[in-house]
Amino acid sequence: MNPVTRLAPGFTAAHRQAAGAAAAHRRMLGLLLPVALGLLDAFLVNGARPGSELGVSVAAALALLLRRRLPVTVLAVTLPGMYIGYIWFAPMIALYTVASRRSGNALAVAGAVALALAHYIPYPLGGFVPAADRQGLLDMLDSCVQGAAPAVFGRWTRTRRQLDERVQELTASRHREAELLAERVVATEREQLAREMHDVVAHQVSLISVQAGALQMTCCQDSSRDLARTVRELAVRTLTELRHMVGTLRAGRSAGSGSAAPPRLADLPALTEESGLEVTLDLPGSRSDGGRGGRGGSGGRGGQDGGDRGHAGRDGGSAPRAVLPEAVERAAYRTVQEALTNVRKHAPGAHVRVTVRVCDSGTADARLTVAVRNTPPTAPARVQTYPEGGHGLLGLRERALLLGGACHAGPTADGGFLLTAAFALDG
Numbered sequence: 032m033n034p035v036t037r038l039a040p041g042f043t044a045a046h047r048q049a050a051g052a053a054a055a056h057r058r059m060l061g062l063l064l065p066v067a068l069g070l071l072d073a074f075l076v077n078g079a080r081p082g083s084e085l086g087v088s089v090a091a092a093l094a095l096l097l098r099r100r101l102p103v104t105v106l107a108v109t110l111p112g113m114y115i116g117y118i119w120f121a122p123m124i125a126l127y128t129v130a131s132r133r134s135g136n137a138l139a140v141a142g143a144v145a146l147a148l149a150h151y152i153p154y155p156l157g158g159f160v161p162a163a164d165r166q167g168l169l170d171m172l173d174s175c176v177q178g179a180a181p182a183v184f185g186r187w188t189r190t191r192r193q194l195d196e197r198v199q200e201l202t203a204s205r206h207r208e209a210e211l212l213a214e215r216v217v218a219t220e221r222e223q224l225a226r227e228m229h230d231v232v233a234h235q236v237s238l239i240s241v242q243a244g245a246l247q248m249t250c251c252q253d254s255s256r257d258l259a260r261t262v263r264e265l266a267v268r269t270l271t272e273l274r275h276m277v278g279t280l281r282a283g284r285s286a287g288s289g290s291a292a293p294p295r296l297a298d299l300p301a302l303t304e305e306s307g308l309e310v311t312l313d314l315p316g317s318r319s320d321g322g323r324g325g326r327g328g329s330g331g332r333g334g335q336d337g338g339d340r341g342h343a344g345r346d347g348g349s350a351p352r353a354v355l356p357e358a359v360e361r362a363a364y365r366t367v368q369e370a371l372t373n374v375r376k377h378a379p380g381a382h383v384r385v386t387v388r389v390c391d392s393g394t395a396d397a398r399l400t401v402a403v404r405n406t407p408p409t410a411p412a413r414v415q416t417y418p419e420g421g422h423g424l425l426g427l428r429e430r431a432l433l434l435g436g437a438c439h440a441g442p443t444a445d446g447g448f449l450l451t452a453a454f455a456l457d458g
Contacts, residue, residue, distance in 0.1 A: 065095045069121035076117050088116030095121055102128040106142050114149040122146055123181045130185025131192075139182040147178030225277045233273055240266035261305065293357060294364040296387060302364070303385065306371045313386040355389075355399060359454045362430050363387060363401050366438070369423045370403035370450045378448065380410030389456070397456040398436060407446035427452060 069092025077085040091112025098105045106125040113122040126146055130139040151174035161167060243263035250256040294302075296314060303310040367385055374383055386402040424440050427450075431438040435455030443449050 062096065062099075065098070065120070065124045066092055069093075069095055069118065069124070072118045072120040073112070073116060084116040088112045088118045088121070091116070091118060091121040095124060098125055098128045099132070102132050103138060106145075110145055110149050113146065114152070115154050117154075119150075119177070122149070123177070126178075127181040127185040127188075130182045131188045132185075136186070139186060143178040143182040145178075146181070147174040150174040150177050233270060233277075236266050236269050236273065240270065265305070293361045294368075295357070295360040296355070296363060298364060299367060299385070299387070302368060302371070303383075306375065306383075308371060308374060309382045310371070311382070311384045313384070315387060315389050355456065359399050359434060359456060362434055362454055363399055363452070365430065366401050366427055366450070366452045367403060369427055370405075373423065373450075374403075374405045374448075378405050378408040381405040381408050381447065390453075392456075395457055399454045399456060401450075401452045401454075403450045404443065405447050424450075 070089065073085060073088030073092050077088055079085075091109040094105045094108040102125065106122065106129050109122040109125045112118045123146070126139075126142045129142050133139070151171060161171075240263050243259050243266060247256050247259035247263060250259055299312060299314065303312050367387075370385075371383065374381055383403065383405045386400075386404075388400050389397070390400055391397050424438070427440075428438040431452050431454060435457075436453040438450075438452040440448070440450040
């Protein structure tokens, strides 16, 4: 796996831990700061001399520790602090908490009235008589503003919080709608691609299979008959895989999730045997002279022998492959398949060596490596017209990157060609 992918989970965990610590710090600050303001107000107004005023004021400030759990009770406890101890911060913060955390308006209005009365009526009452003069009106207006301000600000905070939650819900709903629309577009494209593949490719391959079957029945030479039978078997197998791929596209499943078994490393001996090339197959746990496929009719014996050796090597390496992810084995098989196809096209008569190894097993860097090396061509180039390509190696590189690995290809010093690929096993 590439370093960025490997570091991403640790980086995310550290980021979440830091975000959680910051949120806890903000919650603690929001809990203790009002208490500190209330205590400061109590000591500034009443001084440090013990008395009933200071005691009630300190109790009102300390009650703010429970303002989030018991906002109404805390408001009732802090009101005597304003009435007796002449403090402002503790009851105003308690009223703000009630207005911002309770849904009804009645509690906010009742708290504002109680706070205004506690501010307006002095302690002790003595000979208090409300006056209608200028100073009395100013005191009444000041009391009303002081009672209404925290209630209004608390209701505004609650409304803003509800609007933020609604915006988040709408944003999440739009994201879900966009995802559903994207899935619908992808499903439509899959269905269209499946129809095109079935209508065009399946028709052509079916014709190849029919023509090869007719050629097999009419040929007189054994070598030609065997070659026609091989072509027909390959065409039938291609049709089977094509139908599986079409079904996968239509159903929207991932590759390999259908009823047809996906190719694995155990299928490499058969692949090399049917390639028509001279191949040395070296699988995990097998001998170095693993599978050797024959060429043409005369090499049939060698191909069968190579297939047997390949199966022996496959059995010897069954323990490592038992723990390999299915996607990795499928990618390794397709890599070898593409390499053998390129050798048949561009290096006729070349000898091919396929090496598959599990490296750093049991560690975080565990990976499956595939190396396909061919010698320079020894036979004259066949005069055949192949379709314009160039996408095979690009597809192999993309497949390797998706599995946390890499793929490289290039000529060797002796005029041959080397294709290597690595796939991470820890994902």
